[in-house]
Amino acid sequence: MKTKTAPMGWNSWDCYGAGVTEEIVRKNGEYMAKHLKKYGYDIITVDIQWSSLVATGHAYTPFDDLCMDGYSRLIPAENRFPSSAGGKGFKPLADYIHSLGLKFGIHIMRGIPRRAAHAHTPILGTGVTADKIANYDSTCFWNSDMYGVKPEAPGAREYYESIFALYAQWGVDFIKIDDICRELPRFEEELILISDCLKNCGRDIIFSLSPGPAVLEKSELYKQVADMWRITDDFWDRWDLLYNMFERCEKWSVHTGAGNWPDCDMLPVGALNQDEDPDCRTCFTKDEQITMMNLWCIFRSPLIIGGELTKTDDFTLSLLTNENVLRMHSLSRHAHQVWRRKVKGVECALWTAICAGGGQYAGVFNLGEESVECEIPLGDLELEGSKDMLELWSNEASRAQDKIMVNIRPHASAAFLITE
Amino acid sequence: MKTKTAPMGWNSWDCYGAGVTEEIVRKNGEYMAKHLKKYGYDIITVDIQWSSLVATGHAYTPFDDLCMDGYSRLIPAENRFPSSAGGKGFKPLADYIHSLGLKFGIHIMRGIPRRAAHAHTPILGTGVTADKIANYDSTCFWNSDMYGVKPEAPGAREYYESIFALYAQWGVDFIKIDDICRELPRFEEELILISDCLKNCGRDIIFSLSPGPAVLEKSELYKQVADMWRITDDFWDRWDLLYNMFERCEKWSVHTGAGNWPDCDMLPVGALNQDEDPDCRTCFTKDEQITMMNLWCIFRSPLIIGGELTKTDDFTLSLLTNENVLRMHSLSRHAHQVWRRKVKGVECALWTAICAGGGQYAGVFNLGEESVECEIPLGDLELEGSKDMLELWSNEASRAQDKIMVNIRPHASAAFLITE
Amino acid sequence: MKTKTAPMGWNSWDCYGAGVTEEIVRKNGEYMAKHLKKYGYDIITVDIQWSSLVATGHAYTPFDDLCMDGYSRLIPAENRFPSSAGGKGFKPLADYIHSLGLKFGIHIMRGIPRRAAHAHTPILGTGVTADKIANYDSTCFWNSDMYGVKPEAPGAREYYESIFALYAQWGVDFIKIDDICRELPRFEEELILISDCLKNCGRDIIFSLSPGPAVLEKSELYKQVADMWRITDDFWDRWDLLYNMFERCEKWSVHTGAGNWPDCDMLPVGALNQDEDPDCRTCFTKDEQITMMNLWCIFRSPLIIGGELTKTDDFTLSLLTNENVLRMHSLSRHAHQVWRRKVKGVECALWTAICAGGGQYAGVFNLGEESVECEIPLGDLELEGSKDMLELWSNEASRAQDKIMVNIRPHASAAFLITE
């Protein structure tokens, strides 16, 4: 379901791992509705292993006996999602999220539960059992829940149709599928089958692929099967990961837009890892967080908040709701890196994009370890003469003559809207 | 258990796949005792999936519910091995094979039954269950029975000790382990653990690794953990596979002997694929079978017969029991390929070996598609002058002066013992 | 010498190989001054081996005794460039080209003449001889004229300074250097040395690197040392080469502009290979030539005409001087491929770019072998609603509602300027 702008929302992984509960989800939804919805954030997603009775955090239990219905389909664990009792699945929770004016998302794994294959349980609408469509050698190296499905096996299509029919009936608006994005061409046929089944499920659902790094040579395929796809392995609040994202974004920049959203992963801001420590907060400095937002927004990555929303502090809220920057996220076009080089011995990068509302964006990033006074000829942006400049975070207006002068701290950045 | 000469015996795979039964095994044992034992053949091996209630031939049933005891250990399927009823396992059958003066062998797969991991069944002598030692991402790409074991997990060593204790108690003399030989260094630690446990099980057991091709760089490791190891993927009665074996043997020749037996796989002779067609016979020509025997014997590969023994025809029996050739199998030393080149436009290979009983062997192989008159200078064997020659198959004696002259048909070969 | 728009001109290789003469150069200059200069074409370049007394066409003579001055520097062959007699070099010819209001360009090879190394001739301003700076193992695999120079050797910098001083004195405005562009990182240090010497020669000279394909990972280096660099091996009038250029352009698109000109190579149009056949004309169809121009211009490749100008026919002239298209070449910004996929079974590509003069360009290319009716949602260009459309070649104006409809022949294309 192609969207005009990159999806924005919240996901439970960064703060709760596999152990999120219904109550937490509801509270985060309520916060979003009250504080973030007006800025465009509108998706609440329950991440991995909502079928587990025992999951409590970021670690997985091998050979966990996940909850299934009678047709080899995973269903929410009632002890963690009480409203799902009585076979109602996620419908009551989705209804509640919808009542807040938000969208409801879930995480799924590629494949069919290993439990189902070993128990020979049926596939809905077929005479086939799970062991007939499960591929015993198609495993995920970091999680034991599922076997991949043999795309050509009788019953395979019906299985995937049956799960998406269930999710549609629940009212799901967003699906993040895991163990598939970077595994091309290995699981390409299975991905195409899944995408086909989802498109025909009768409900508009945003489709998000994980984990990255996505395979650049397959960019056209991603565009055809999905709405967003991860260009990185799990992103966390570490500078080296943010530093590396610049190269990833450089390579994927020409594939962004028109409903296609290469995905830099969740924003690890605010209160993270709540399963381990309620006092845990992001390790990123404020400068790094602004650098992250500048990159995510000029590049137009999806903006999926990773922190526990109810613990959002003032800085984090201001970070996530800066209107100049969110306008760049919405109006940036044709973004790309102009150069990346040493400036006075300090590694810097210059990005630019057209603003669909008029003017041109420039992002200046200090990727090095010392402050630097950058002097950027307007010619590097293919501009010349005298221009009006607005720095998006400080809201400072200035006039540039032939060049931009900006002093940037290490790991910090500046973003400008340049107009006549 | 290092042996002075390469193991000789019979294996059920080539004729029955996974579907052999106790009765068949007994009858093949009886035939061996009567007709082959005096030539050195003395091992009767039950190949893969003797725990399956449903296996009938060369195909595997995915997610087959294999028979287990209460400690996650596979046991024979009673419907196929009736004497195992009442928890007696293979002991009665092994006893019978022993009573014939023969050794009893079984096939096992690396790892622990997937069933056990998913059912969380116990490991003997530990407080641990199978799911704790099973590696959910360690699968065999062609069979769904097992998960690999995490070598460092508490309970892993006890599991392997427990299965070898069981096999020793049954009276097993030979174990062919599958899904491990070519998978180095991936499963190297697991292989070392398994070998350690086997060596300490209290019974001398010949240890055979499958499937190939073994990893040449790991030759020293194979010598330390096993008695024989497959240097090829499954070998069948096709010329291209036999042709390719020459290069495999060339590379492994210096690693043969002193209890180390790089293994060219079963001899697909006589009545094969009996599960599919009782009339099936080897597709090899007689010349090709002799070429195979010449190569296997000068190289000293294990000689494991693949055909249903009770249907052995006269030619096959003569092939398997030629005393000159079996003497070469026993006495060949320092075998290696001297050259492989076009002789008058026909691809030929010359092998040589010292005879521990005196003299020197020479094998001349026509690997091409036309007959060729080979003239081989004795100098190629680092001999000179006048020599006595005995061709091993024809028993023809002759006198060579400076060179060997021999006319060889396509795919055929000659083997000589050369003495003063 | 960074230029605001991509260089435009003519080069002698496609029509004369290594065998061009002064008279031909003059006549092509005269044609350009009269017919092409007003459209922006203003560079006349003498390609490879102008020092050869014997070169007559596209083949090279191994170990050709090229003309040198007393300082190991190549000079024009007087029999082919009479005005160079008396040690005047290319100055008289450059003066003439300048008198036409045009720029004068020459081709050079990386390195120092092999003749000089073997004759131990001096380097200007040093006590060093050529053999001391020549790298005997740094050869060009397709031409025997030169040895590479050891960048760190005493005298190496002086040699390169001495040749650029000579070219500056001649009045050279454009240098195409060969045997270096794709050979990174092998010759990276030599390239940096050459670029340094050129920048300090006292004259603004456009610097062009050959042959391609350039190394994508070295994009930042190319930007720092050169003005244009070949992204392809020699391009000729064959569809497969044009077809492949789409992928090359896709990868290099974000590196185009702001004085950096990834180069798709000469336009093989009009009268080619005049050394072999005066009647030779391009093998491209008209549709293919328009497709080539659309790609070169939206991508902003340099436009260097390959055909003998004095034989330019009406179609070719119209192709090279279409004002809409040349405006796109000048005003295209942020060009990139949107997608490349099967449309109704026919492989198509969609490119877009911002027009610096207002509006947005779209190029629709049929890369397949059948005609196709393309229906392109404006959303693919991140536009919506109703738009004015101008097709650049036909000059047809139309109004698009939500989508562009265009029928395209095989190998053909359409280019639109889209405005409100």
Place this chain on the structure above:
Amino acid sequence: MKTKTAPMGWNSWDCYGAGVTEEIVRKNGEYMAKHLKKYGYDIITVDIQWSSLVATGHAYTPFDDLCMDGYSRLIPAENRFPSSAGGKGFKPLADYIHSLGLKFGIHIMRGIPRRAAHAHTPILGTGVTADKIANYDSTCFWNSDMYGVKPEAPGAREYYESIFALYAQWGVDFIKIDDICRELPRFEEELILISDCLKNCGRDIIFSLSPGPAVLEKSELYKQVADMWRITDDFWDRWDLLYNMFERCEKWSVHTGAGNWPDCDMLPVGALNQDEDPDCRTCFTKDEQITMMNLWCIFRSPLIIGGELTKTDDFTLSLLTNENVLRMHSLSRHAHQVWRRKVKGVECALWTAICAGGGQYAGVFNLGEESVECEIPLGDLELEGSKDMLELWSNEASRAQDKIMVNIRPHASAAFLITE
């Protein structure tokens, strides 16, 4: 010219590099005739650049103007080889070496002098000049003397025939050709052409290929074109190089014998690098030198002495003339490594070979850094019971019962002849 045993002799490189003179050669020949010839050493070889007027040691002069005759053929530099004056070439020196009862060898480079190509000098018996057969892109990365020859060019065969005719006329018995051995398949066709021409030159000449490492996959080719070929890059008196030789020998062992001599390179013993320091002596310890001899001799490498013979000290002479060890060099058959593993924590290797005179050799090598008491079961040699043992260096006889016990210092070794 296939030889029954591996060639033995002396080569000037290790002690004089490219700078040896006639006088030195004569004196080394005289020493060999007097002290070494009776042990089998009988080849005196003048190594690289005997055509250079200026060479004095191990460094090369780039673009050196080597002495040539009128047919593009290199000839000795008269200032260094006075007897060659008047166009007599090496004939007088070869005659003298022959008069001592020895063979005369020379080094050559693959190809034709670059000087000849650039000067367009003629090829004997053809109308062709050197530039027509020289391949301008076939260079040697460490020496600038030659261009490779295009094997298919008219005149190429005649050139190689012409140089071998000259060498045959001089009385050359041994040719070491450089820049070709490891460069397969790149120069394979040129190698085959050279070998053909040499075989047809009318004189029996031993043909030696340099430098290594030779390409194992091309073993059959080496056997057909040459007598010996280097399996290593230049070998010097450093333990790491000797250590690495064990793996090289392991791989090549089955290709040794019957006139084929994989070559471990010169023995860097005694007085080396005399061009730099007359007092220079080998850096190998005595143990290492014995280890080297044990490996070279059981493997049957050519034995080419690298030190200045006239300065041979007593130990070195005893090393080179041990009759037990030279007998192993002559009579070793089917040598190969049995194992290489940690023995009590110390890396050791066991080699064995058959003795053509009766019995079996065993070499025990300590490749580690601590002394070790090795206990080697006779079974590792496929022997059993009680055996007579003779240690070759100490001449100590003993009786082994089931095993060999030997204490070995680091880098040291023992070699035994085992008989009944």
